[in-house]
Amino acid sequence: MRKLTAFWLLPISVAFVACGPSKALVHSQAQSDSLRLVVRQLNQQVDQLNGEIKDQKNQNGSLQLAADAQISQLKNQNAVAMQQAADCKLAKEAVARRMEEFNQALAAQGLSMKEIQRKATEALIQFTSAGAEVSYKNGLVYITLEDQLLFNPGSAKLGKQGQEALAVVAHVLNDNPNLKIYVIGNTDSIKVNRGFTDNWSLSTERANSVVRVLRDQYQVSMDRVVSAGKGKYDPVADNATAEGRAKNRRTDIILNPDLSRLWDLVDKQQ
Numbered sequence: 001m002r003k004l005t006a007f008w009l010l011p012i013s014v015a016f017v018a019c020g021p022s023k024a025l026v027h028s029q030a031q032s033d034s035l036r037l038v039v040r041q042l043n044q045q046v047d048q049l050n051g052e053i054k055d056q057k058n059q060n061g062s063l064q065l066a067a068d069a070q071i072s073q074l075k076n077q078n079a080v081a082m083q084q085a086a087d088c089k090l091a092k093e094a095v096a097r098r099m100e101e102f103n104q105a106l107a108a109q110g111l112s113m114k115e116i117q118r119k120a121t122e123a124l125i126q127f128t129s130a131g132a133e134v135s136y137k138n139g140l141v142y143i144t145l146e147d148q149l150l151f152n153p154g155s156a157k158l159g160k161q162g163q164e165a166l167a168v169v170a171h172v173l174n175d176n177p178n179l180k181i182y183v184i185g186n187t188d189s190i191k192v193n194r195g196f197t198d199n200w201s202l203s204t205e206r207a208n209s210v211v212r213v214l215r216d217q218y219q220v221s222m223d224r225v226v227s228a229g230k231g232k233y234d235p236v237a238d239n240a241t242a243e244g245r246a247k248n249r250r251t252d253i254i255l256n257p258d259l260s261r262l263w264d265l266v267d268k269q270q
Contacts, residue, residue, distance in 0.1 A: 170218030188245035204229030
């Protein structure tokens with residue numbers, strides 16, 4: 001009985017021993033496969049991260065190139081701006097020098113506009129009560145002659161007293177050959193009834209009459225004279241009153257330096 005029992009126990013033991021290592025091997029193999037899967041997944045993640053790092057480096061490189069290009073452009077723009085500022089400074093200094101030279105030439109020629117105003121005022125003082133006035137504004141001298149001094153109502157023909165007044169004006173003009181002369185006719189707002197198309201044509205013809213007398217009787221050089229009419233569009237007083245209309249009916253002789261001649265004088269002195 002004991003032998004039989006031993007006989008049956010031996011195969012069972014052998015079977016048990018044989019089955020034990022096989023299960024461990026299977027389990028180990030499963031663990032190995034699982035680990036290989038994890039490693040593969042990790043490697044994939046590493047590859048992905050390496051790709052992202054590479055892309056980021058490429059983006060950083062592109063951004064750096066763009067930044068370098070923008071910095072270079074800004075440097076160029078700054079250099080251009082600095083050069084323009086330097087050129088502007090030089091230009092302003094040159095203009096300042098030219099203006100100083102101009103002022104010196106102006107003084108050397110005795111063309112002080114204030115002095116011309118004073119002389120014209122003294123010369124025309126006898127006509128003040130008849131409507132002659134001399135003023136200074138914005139560097140220019142204005143000789144204003146009301147129409148009652150120069151013309152009959154509605155006429156562009158100069159009277160005797162007007163020609164006498166223009167003789168005085170012509171003396172001032174001829175004493176200062178470097179002056180430009182603007183003769184501007186003006187009227188009130190009352191519409192012209194006869195002899196002229198409108199107030200504008202009347203004012204223009206009155207200015208032309210003054211210019212012709214300055215040219216023909218007093219030899220004022222016409223290359224420095226401009227004649228024009230402004231009609232009723234430049235009033236100095238209220239057209240609603242007789243006194244205002246009388247002031248608006250006038251001829252303005254405006255004197256200012258002939259800048260081109262003075263610049264020529266400056267250039268000759270250099």
